[in-house]
Amino acid sequence: xxxxxxxxxxxxxxxxxxxxxxxxxxxxxxxxxxxxxxxxxxxxxxxxxxxxxxxxxxxxxxxxxxxxxxxxxxxxxxxxxxxxxxxxxxxxxxxxxxxxxxxxxxxxxxxxxxxxxxxxxxxxxxxxxxxxxxxxxxxxxxxxxxxxxxxxxxxxxxxxxxxxxxxxxxxxxxxxxxxxxxxxxxxxxxxxxxxxxxxxxxxxxxxxxxxxxxxxxxxxxxxxxxxxxxxxxxxxxxxxxxxxxxxxxxxxxxxxxxxxxxxxxxxxxxxxxxxxxxxxxxxxxxxxxxxxxxxxxxxxxxxxxxxxxxxxxxxxxxxxxxxxxxxxxxxxxxxxxxxxxxxxxxxxxxxxxxxxxxxxxxxxxxxxxxxxxxxxxxxxxxxxxxxxxxxxxxxxxxxxxxxxxxxxxxxxxxxxxxxxxxxxxxxxxxxxxxxxxxxxxxxxxxxxx
Amino acid sequence: xxxxxxxxxxxxxxxxxxxxxxxxxxxxxxxxxxxxxxxxxxxxxxxxxxxxxxxxxxxxxxxxxxxxxxxxxxxxxxxxxxxxxxxxxxxxxxxxxxxxxxxxxxxxxxxxxxxxxxxxxxxxxxxxxxxxxxxxxxxxxxxxxxxxxxxxxxxxxxxxxxxxxxxxxxxxxxxxxxxxxxxxxxxxxxxxxxxxxxxxxxxxxxxxxxxxxxxxxxxxxx
Numbered sequence: 001x002x003x004x005x006x007x008x009x010x011x012x013x014x015x016x017x018x019x020x021x022x023x024x025x026x027x028x029x030x031x032x033x034x035x036x037x038x039x040x041x042x043x044x045x046x047x048x049x050x051x052x053x054x055x056x057x058x059x060x061x062x063x064x065x066x067x068x069x070x071x072x073x074x075x076x077x078x079x080x081x082x083x084x085x086x087x088x089x090x091x092x093x094x095x096x097x098x099x100x101x102x103x104x105x106x107x108x109x110x111x112x113x114x115x116x117x118x119x120x121x122x123x124x125x126x127x128x129x130x131x132x133x134x135x136x137x138x139x140x141x142x143x144x145x146x147x148x149x150x151x152x153x154x155x156x157x158x159x160x161x162x163x164x165x166x167x168x169x170x171x172x173x174x175x176x177x178x179x180x181x182x183x184x185x186x187x188x189x190x191x192x193x194x195x196x197x198x199x200x201x202x203x204x205x206x207x208x209x210x211x212x213x214x215x216x217x218x219x220x221x222x223x224x225x226x227x228x229x230x231x232x233x234x235x236x237x238x239x240x241x242x243x244x245x246x247x248x249x250x251x252x253x254x255x256x257x258x259x260x261x262x263x264x265x266x267x268x269x270x271x272x273x274x275x276x277x278x279x280x281x282x283x284x285x286x287x288x289x290x291x292x293x294x295x296x297x298x299x300x301x302x303x304x305x306x307x308x309x310x311x312x313x314x315x316x317x318x319x320x321x322x323x324x325x326x327x328x329x330x331x332x333x334x335x336x337x338x339x340x341x342x343x344x345x346x347x348x349x350x351x352x353x354x355x356x357x358x359x360x361x362x363x364x365x366x367x368x369x370x371x372x373x374x375x376x377x378x379x380x381x382x383x384x385x386x387x388x389x390x391x392x393x394x395x396x397x398x399x400x401x402x403x404x405x406x407x408x409x410x411x412x413x414x415x416x417x418x419x420x421x422x423x424x425x426x427x428x429x430x431x432x433x434x435x436x437x438x439x440x441x442x443x444x445x446x447x448x449x
Numbered sequence: 450x451x452x453x454x455x456x457x458x459x460x461x462x463x464x465x466x467x468x469x470x471x472x473x474x475x476x477x478x479x480x481x482x483x484x485x486x487x488x489x490x491x492x493x494x495x496x497x498x499x500x501x502x503x504x505x506x507x508x509x510x511x512x513x514x515x516x517x518x519x520x521x522x523x524x525x526x527x528x529x530x531x532x533x534x535x536x537x538x539x540x541x542x543x544x545x546x547x548x549x550x551x552x553x554x555x556x557x558x559x560x561x562x563x564x565x566x567x568x569x570x571x572x573x574x575x576x577x578x579x580x581x582x583x584x585x586x587x588x589x590x591x592x593x594x595x596x597x598x599x600x601x602x603x604x605x606x607x608x609x610x611x612x613x614x615x616x617x618x619x620x621x622x623x624x625x626x627x628x629x630x631x632x633x634x635x636x637x638x639x640x641x642x643x644x645x646x647x648x649x650x651x652x653x654x655x656x657x658x659x660x661x662x663x664x665x666x667x668x669x670x671x
Binding site for chain 2: 004006008033062064065066067069071082083084085086092093094095105106107108214215217220221222223341342417418420421424425427428429433434435436437438439440443445446
C-alpha cells in the first residue's frame, strides 16, 4: 500500500471547522472577470500546472479519533462550469474531496476555497498564479507570450501559529529561524500600552435577524467603485480604507434598523493577516480576528466622524504585539493542553461549536479586506476586474482591489437588502459612482421576468 | 445598464425594479443591458423526502397495530414493541445515511447499535439471556461476513477498511467473555463467533500489519 502523507491541522482551522454549517459553509470565493470568454481547456492546463506548484492544495480533510488532519490525495482537480449557487459546501465527511474548486462562467474565473485549507492570502497567491498561467497560455496563441513569472517564495505546509506562538521555542531559536523572512514584514505592531482603551462592558450587541433564503444560498451583492474615489473619502477622514468602509457599514446597519429609540451597539469582526506582523510565507491559515464596536446614542446628528475615530482607536489598540500574542498563545495552549488532546474529536467539536455560538453573540456584522491583486505586467488587457466574497452566517462585506477598481462584495444569509440599500446610498450621496450586481435568491425574484 | 433613481447606482442584470429598494429602474442612454455575471440557478429542493416516508410509515404501523387489535380482539404484544420497531427503523436509516460513504464503517455502527438494542430488550423483558446466547454472537459473525463480502464487491481501499475490520473482529471475541462467565444457554453461537473472529483478526493483522499501524498512527494522533 502506498503511504499517504498527512499533517496536523493548524489552530485556526479547528475553529473554522466547528463554526461550519449548512449556511456558513466556510467557503470563500475569489473571482476574476476576464476581457473575453474563458477557455475551459486552457484553464484546465493552467490549473494543472498551478496545482503542481502548491502541495498544500493536494490535501483532503479527514477525521481522526482526536483531531482532524490533512491527507494527501492523488488525482488532478478539474475545472467545471458554474451551475450552482456560490460558495457551496466543499467538505463532506468521509468523502475525499479537494478542498478547493475552480469554476468558470462566461468571462469569469472563480476559485472557491474551504477555509480550513488556507486563508485569503494563501488562496490569493494560488489565484494570482492560476490567472498568470492562464493568461500566459492564452497568449501563447498570439506568439507574444509572457515569461513565466518568478517563483513565489512560499512554505506550503508550514504551521506558522506553531512557529510563533508555541511555548517550547526559545526566543533565540525563533529569531534565527525567521531571519530570512524579515523582508516580508510589512508593519511593526504598536507597542505602547496607553492606547489600550478598556471598552465599557457592552450590554447587548445588536444582532441582525431576517428571513433566511429558501435553499441556504447566500445573497450576493457586488458593488464596483473607483478605487481612487474610495481612497480619497478615507483620506478625507484620515483613516484607512478598511476602517472607513467599516464605519460606513456600521452606520448603514444602524440606519436600516427600524427601532432607534434606545442605544444600539454594532460590532464588526475583522480578520487580521498575521503574516504582515509575524513574517511568514506559509500558504496555510495564519490569521486572527478582532472585533471593533460602536454604540449609537439616539439623537446625535452626524455619526460618521465619531464612528471612524472610535473604530480606528480600537483597531490600533487591538493590534498591539502584546495583546495579539497573548490571545494567540492562549489558543495554542488550549491545543496543547493534555486534557484537550485526549478528548475525542466529536466532544471537542461540540465544545468549540458552543464557544462559537457564544462568541457570535458579540458580533453584528463582519468584514474582510484582502488588499490588492498583483498580477504580472501585461495582464491588464486580459483581466478586467476581481472580486472576493465569502459565505457568511451574518451580513458581511469583503474588499478586493485590482488596477483602479475596488469591489465591495456583500454576502448575507438573509433575503433582506435594507443594509445594502443604506450602504449604497451612503456611497452615492458622496458622489461615488457605483455599479452593482445582485443575485436572485427567492422564487418571486426569479419569476419577475 | 439600468439605473436606480433612488439609490443613484447602476444595476447589472435583468432586474425591472431595484433589487435593493424596489424602485422601478430607469434605462440609461446606453441601451445595451449589461448581463449579470452570475448564472441564474434554480432553487434546490431539500432532502425532506426520507423524513416524510419514515414518518408516514411510522404512523401507518401504529394504525395497523390498532386495526389488527380491533379485528382479532386478543393481544399479540404490547404497543411498546411496535414503537421499539419504529425507533430501530429510524436509527437504522440514520446510520445508513450518515455512513453511506463507507459501508464497512456503517456495518460496525450497526453491529454496535443492534447489540445494545438487543441487550436492552432482553433486560426489559425479564432477563432470559437470548441476546447474549444468540443475537450478539450471530450479529458478530454476520457483520464480519458482510464486511468480507462488501470488501470484495465494493471498490474500497485497504486504508479505509482495515481498522474497522479489525475492530469488528475484536468485538467478535467478546462472546468469549459470555462463555467464560457462563452467561449463555447454548455455547455454539458464541464459540463460532470467537473462532471466526480470531481467524479473521489474525489474518487481517498479518496481511495488513503495515497499513494497520500507519492508519492507527494517523487517526489516533494526539
